[in-house]
Amino acid sequence: xxxxxxxxxxxxxxESVSPVRVPVSSSGESSTRNQHFKxxxxxxxxxxxxxxxxxxIRDVVGLSILxxxxxxxxxxxxxxxxxxxxxxxxxVRSLDEAFGRESSQQTNPALIEAFLRTALDYPADTFDGVxxxxxxxxxxxxxxxxxVDRLAEVMRPKSYLLAFFTANEKVTEVQSxxxxxxxxxxxxxxxxxxxxxxQVFNNRNLERLFGxxxxxxxxxxxxxxREIIVRR
Amino acid sequence: MSSTPYRVPESDxxxxxxxxxxxxxxxxxxxxxDLYVDGDVEGTIESQDNKVTIGPNxxxxxxxxAREVVILGQVKGNVEAADKVDIRKxxxxxxxxxxxxxxxxxxxxxxxxxxxxxxxxxPGTGPxxxxxxAAAQGSLAVPVGxxxxxx
Numbered sequence: 001x002x003x004x005x006x007x008x009x010x011x012x013x014x015e016s017v018s019p020v021r022v023p024v025s026s027s028g029e030s031s032t033r034n035q036h037f038k039x040x041x042x043x044x045x046x047x048x049x050x051x052x053x054x055x056x057i058r059d060v061v062g063l064s065i066l067x068x069x070x071x072x073x074x075x076x077x078x079x080x081x082x083x084x085x086x087x088x089x090x091x092v093r094s095l096d097e098a099f100g101r102e103s104s105q106q107t108n109p110a111l112i113e114a115f116l117r118t119a120l121d122y123p124a125d126t127f128d129g130v131x132x133x134x135x136x137x138x139x140x141x142x143x144x145x146x147x148v149d150r151l152a153e154v155m156r157p158k159s160y161l162l163a164f165f166t167a168n169e170k171v172t173e174v175q176s177x178x179x180x181x182x183x184x185x186x187x188x189x190x191x192x193x194x195x196x197x198x199q200v201f202n203n204r205n206l207e208r209l210f211g212x213x214x215x216x217x218x219x220x221x222x223x224x225x226r227e228i229i230v231r232r
Numbered sequence: 233m234s235s236t237p238y239r240v241p242e243s244d245x246x247x248x249x250x251x252x253x254x255x256x257x258x259x260x261x262x263x264x265x266d267l268y269v270d271g272d273v274e275g276t277i278e279s280q281d282n283k284v285t286i287g288p289n290x291x292x293x294x295x296x297x298a299r300e301v302v303i304l305g306q307v308k309g310n311v312e313a314a315d316k317v318d319i320r321k322x323x324x325x326x327x328x329x330x331x332x333x334x335x336x337x338x339x340x341x342x343x344x345x346x347x348x349x350x351x352x353x354x355p356g357t358g359p360x361x362x363x364x365x366a367a368a369q370g371s372l373a374v375p376v377g378x379x380x381x382x383x
Contacts, residue, residue, distance in 0.1 A: 064345075071319075071342035076334060080348040087345045 039191035044182055048219040049227030051185035053129065053162045054082075056229070063128035066154075068135055074180040074188070075131075087127070091135045092176060092192070094119040099143075106143040106198070116146060122154045130155060132163040133179045139198040144209065152212050152232060161213075161230040165201040168224045172197055201226070253289040267298075270305070280314075288322070295327075303340075310344075 057063055061083030067075050070090030079086045098115035099105040106112065130151060136144060151161065166174045173194045180188040199205075203218060203226075210216050210230045219227040248266040251257060255271035263279045270287035277284055277296045284298040290305030301313045303323040311317055313331040321339040328345045336342060 071336050071340065071346075072338070073336050076336060076346055080334075080346060085345055085347050088342050090341070090343075093341075 037193045042190040054184040065129045066127045067131045069179045078181040106140040125156045130161040134164040155232040165226045
């Protein structure tokens with residue numbers, strides 16, 4: 001018989017090597033925080049939001065477009081072939097660099113200010129269009145409001161913004177994607193791993209979030225995704 | 233585009249000035265031949281009709297102006313290329329690009345703007361190179377390669 005003290009030590013050691021519980025996504029796949037992340041092959045799908053975005057800026061060249069999905073050859077080619085100037089920035093990567101992967105860290109005003117200085121340090125009224133993709137849904141309320149306020153500053157009046165949000169209000173984690181423009185109505189999505197959703201987004205929340213903007217237009221897709229076009 | 237490790241072709245090595253990885257240059261670099269930078273440079277790099285390559289160990293805080301710019305390392309500064317800018321996998325560029333063509337590999341990190349300008353539409357010299365503030369303090373002109381030999 002082992003003394004109680006020794007047994008308690010063994011018990012603790014055996015507990016420490018037990019499998020760590022990981023959050024389960026809406027699709028039932030367990031997420032290991034991308035340690036063993038194996039993305040599925042990229043898929044293409046039509047995007048009404050993207051189509052509307054390019055419809056709104058049609059027949060004009062020389063616009064300044066901010067693409068927050070990071071620089072990709074496809075997006076650079078597509079936008080520059082339309083005659084526009086592209087500004088690239090991987091805002092999800094900037095989020096990770098500023099706050100780590102947890103949205104709970106996104107309440108510190110100093111960190112928020114530092115993030116905005118890094119990610120959206122542009123003069124006022126710089127952009128004629130902003131492709132935000134899915135980045136806003138990984139932000140907690142304080143950071144989200146500050147980011148949207150900053151976007152309103154750097155966008156020109158009557159300019160447009162495209163953003164994607166999950167339409168499933170029950171999930172706490174959502175898949176993050178790299179977005180590549182195939183044509184003016186089709187995007188290619190490459191998985192970047194599961195991420196915590198900063199908060200629940202429904203139509204009313206989104207209308208309130210973009211209250212300073214002129215209008216918000218919603219498109220619901222088959223993939224439980226809200227695509228929105230916001231006019232500054 | 234290619235993700236294979238970059239190596240200066242032997243035939244080009246004779247005509248390429250090199251800043252090795254143990255070298256740091258602060259100031260302005262003008263060269264009349266291709267330039268390979270695998271060390272540190274702060275200031276400006278200008279090689280109007282030639283190719284400038286920033287190697288995988290290169291850390292450059294400088295505006296770069298050349299016919300063609302290939303980046304495998306880290307660059308902080310504006311890049312202007314009459315022909316092409318090529319940003320390879322694992323490269324990092326923070327700055328604005330003005331070029332006729334651009335190629336960027338997956339895995340490269342780029343933050344800045346891209347302005348595609350064909351050579352015909354660019355009269356004269358185009359935008360001037362802006363050196364980062366840190367480099368602006370140094371005023372040492374460092375002639376490199378053929379330009380240095382002539383002196």
